[in-house]
Amino acid sequence: xxxxxxSPNAVYIVGIGLTxxxxxxxxxxRELALEAIQAARAESPTLQPEALYVANMLSVSLSAQAQLGxxxxxxxxxxxxxxxxxxxxxxxxxAALRQAYLALRSGACQAALVxxxxxxxxxxxxEIEAALATASDADFESVxxxxxxxxxxxxxRRYLNETxxxxxxxAGFSLNAHANAAxxxxxMFRRPIKKEAYARAAMLxxxxxxxxxxxxxxxxxxxxxxRGDALPEGSVLPPIRIAASTIAVTAPAIHDRxxxxxxTAAAEAAHRAYQQAGLSAEEVDLFELHDVFTIYxxxxxxxxxxxxxxxxxxxxQDGAIGREGKIPICTFGGSxxxxxxxxxxxxxxxxxxxxxxxxxxxxxxxxxxxxGMAQCLGGSGATxxxxxxxxxxxx
Amino acid sequence: xxxxxxxxLKKERYAMVGExxxxxxxxxxxxxxxxxxxxxxxxxxxxxxxxxxxYSYTTVYSAPTGHEVNAPYTVALVRLEEGPMVTAQxxxxxxxxxxxxxxxxxxxxxxxxxxESGILVYGYKFRPQLSAS
Ligand SMILES: [Zn+2]
Numbered sequence: 405x406x407x408x409x410x411s412p413n414a415v416y417i418v419g420i421g422l423t424x425x426x427x428x429x430x431x432x433x434r435e436l437a438l439e440a441i442q443a444a445r446a447e448s449p450t451l452q453p454e455a456l457y458v459a460n461m462l463s464v465s466l467s468a469q470a471q472l473g474x475x476x477x478x479x480x481x482x483x484x485x486x487x488x489x490x491x492x493x494x495x496x497x498x499a500a501l502r503q504a505y506l507a508l509r510s511g512a513c514q515a516a517l518v519x520x521x522x523x524x525x526x527x528x529x530x531e532i533e534a535a536l537a538t539a540s541d542a543d544f545e546s547v548x549x550x551x552x553x554x555x556x557x558x559x560x561r562r563y564l565n566e567t568x569x570x571x572x573x574x575a576g577f578s579l580n581a582h583a584n585a586a587x588x589x590x591x592m593f594r595r596p597i598k599k600e601a602y603a604r605a606a607m608l609x610x611x612x613x614x615x616x617x618x619x620x621x622x623x624x625x626x627x628x629x630x631r632g633d634a635l636p637e638g639s640v641l642p643p644i645r646i647a648a649s650t651i652a653v654t655a656p657a658i659h660d661r662x663x664x665x666x667x668t669a670a671a672e673a674a675h676r677a678y679q680q681a682g683l684s685a686e687e688v689d690l691f692e693l694h695d696v697f698t699i700y701x702x703x704x705x706x707x708x709x710x711x712x713x714x715x716x717x718x719x720x721q722d723g724a725i726g727r728e729g730k731i732p733i734c735t736f737g738g739s740x741x742x743x744x745x746x747x748x749x750x751x752x753x754x755x756x757x758x759x760x761x762x763x764x765x766x767x768x769x770x771x772x773x774x775x776g777m778a779q780c781l782g783g784s785g786a787t788x789x790x791x792x793x794x795x796x797x798x799x
Numbered sequence: 800x801x802x803x804x805x806x807x808l809k810k811e812r813y814a815m816v817g818e819x820x821x822x823x824x825x826x827x828x829x830x831x832x833x834x835x836x837x838x839x840x841x842x843x844x845x846x847x848x849x850x851x852x853x854y855s856y857t858t859v860y861s862a863p864t865g866h867e868v869n870a871p872y873t874v875a876l877v878r879l880e881e882g883p884m885v886t887a888q889x890x891x892x893x894x895x896x897x898x899x900x901x902x903x904x905x906x907x908x909x910x911x912x913x914x915e916s917g918i919l920v921y922g923y924k925f926r927p928q929l930s931a932s
Contacts, residue, residue: 549910
C-alpha cells in the first residue's frame with residue numbers, strides 16, 4: 405500500500421454515531437439526536453463543525469416541532485452555527501448528507517454534521533399512517549385513503565403479476581434483513597426469521613404482509629464530515645471518502661409515472677453516482693438500499709443495474725444479497741430489521757457503509773469491502789438520494 | 800380550514816376533467832398545465848370518459864386519520880381508456896372478486912370526513928362496469 409494524501413477538496417466521513425432503533429418511550433427527539441451527534445463527534449473530537457444538516461420528515465406532523473436545525477444545534481451546544489432541516493420524506497437522510505457534501509465541496513465550510521432523527525412512538529396508528537402518507541400526492545393519492553403499505557402493495561401485486569414470480573418471491577429480502585439485524589446492536593429486531601414465518605405472516609395490505617414491511621420506530625444517527633484539507637490528525641479509523649453524491653426525482657404519485665414498476669429516480673441517481681465515482685455497478689462491494697417494503701428492494705436492485713427488469717426478486721433466491729453474495733444488501737438489517745426511521749434512514753445507511761469500509765462491522769462484516777453504496781427513497785420512489793463511499797488505500 | 804383546497808379541486812374530482820396537450824395530443828389527468836410528455840404548456844380542458852381497467856389493487860385495513868370509519872376499503876390504480884392512470888377506491892363491489900384487468904367506471908362518492916367539524920370530501924371512486932357484468 406502506498407501512502408496517499410487526501411485530496412484537499414474531497415469530502416470525508418470522519419465520525420459516525422448511532423442510537424438503537426426502538427420505541428423509546430422515555431426519550432425525546434432531541435435526546436436521541438444528541439446521543440447520535442455526541443457519538444459522531446467523539447470519533448474526531450478536535451474537529452469543530454460549522455454547520456448541522458438535520459434529516460427529518462415527521463417532526464412537524466407528529467411532534468408539532470419545526471425548526472429542528474435550531475432546536476438540535478442549541479441542544480447539542482452548537483449555538484451560532486449554520487443549521488437547518490432537509491426534508492425529502494424517506495430520502496431526507498440522503499438529501500441532508502448531500503447538502504453537507506455540497507457545503508464542504510464548495511469550501512463554504514470545513515466540517516459539518518448531519519443528523520437524522522425521528523420520533524414516532526408518541527402517536528397512535530391512524531396519525532402515523534396519515535403522517536407517513538404526506539410523502540404521497542395529497543390531492544390525488546392521500547385523499548383516496550392511501551397508505552405507505554397500500555402503495556407498496558399496488559406495486560408488489562402488479563410486479564408479481566407481470567413477472568409471474570411465486571407469491572413468496574420477495575421472502576428472501578425479509579429473511580436476509582432479519583438475519584443481518586440479529587448481530588446489529590442498533591437494530592430493533594434481533595431474531596432471524598424462518599421462511600415458514602414469512603408464509604404465515606398477517607397481511608397489512610395484500611399482498612404486503614407484516615414481514616414485507618418495516619415497522620416505524622424512533623431513532624437517530626449522525627455523521628461528521630470534513631474536507632480533505634481539514635482532516636483531523638492522528639485518527640485511528642481511516643477517513644471514508646464520499647466518491648459520489650446524487651439526488652434525482654420523479655412524480656410523487658405512482659399514477660403519474662409512465663412505468664410504475666421502474667423506479668426512474670432511483671435509476672437516475674444510481675447511474676449518475678457511478679459516473680461521478682468513475683465506476684460501475686459490478687465494482688460496488690455492498691449496497692444499503694431502501695427496503696421499507698420488500699418490493700422496493702427488488703425494484704432498487706433493478707434500477708441500480710444489479711438485475712434486469714423484472715429479475716430483481718431472483719437475487720433474493722440464491723444468496724446473491726447475503727454477506728458472501730455477489731451484491732450484499734442491508735448488511736445490518738436494512739429498515740426491515742433495523743426498524744424504519746423514515747427521514748433518518750439515509751443517515752443510518754451511510755453510517756453502516758462507513759462501518760463496513762472501516763472493517764468494524766463485526767459479525768456483519770463484508771470481507772474486503774472497499775466500495776459501498778447507499779440509496780434511500782422518498783415515498784414510493786419519487787426522490788432518490790444515492791451516495792458512493794470509498795476507503796482509499798493508505799489514508 | 801381545508802374547504803377551499805377541496806373546492807378548488809372539485810372539477811377534477813367530480814367530473815374527471817383533465818387536459819389534452821395541444822402539442823403532442825397526450826391526455827393528462829390530474830391536470831397539471833405543463834405536459835409531462837413534451838414539456839410544453841397544456842391548458843386545453845378534456846373530459847375523461849371515466850372508464851378504465853384495474854392496473855393493480857389492494858385493501859387498506861389500518862387507515863389514516865379521516866378514513867378510519869371506512870376501513871377496510873379497496874384502493875386501486877386504474878388505467879383510464881384515454882391513457883392516464885389514477886389512484887382511487889373501488890366501490891359497489893358486492894361479491895365481485897377484484898382482479899387486474901377488470902373493467903371499471905367512475906362514480907362520485909364521499910371520500911372522507913375531515914376534522915372535528917366533519918367537512919365531507921366528495922370525489923371519484925370506481926365500480927365494476929355495469930355493461931361488463
Ligand atoms: Zn405534450
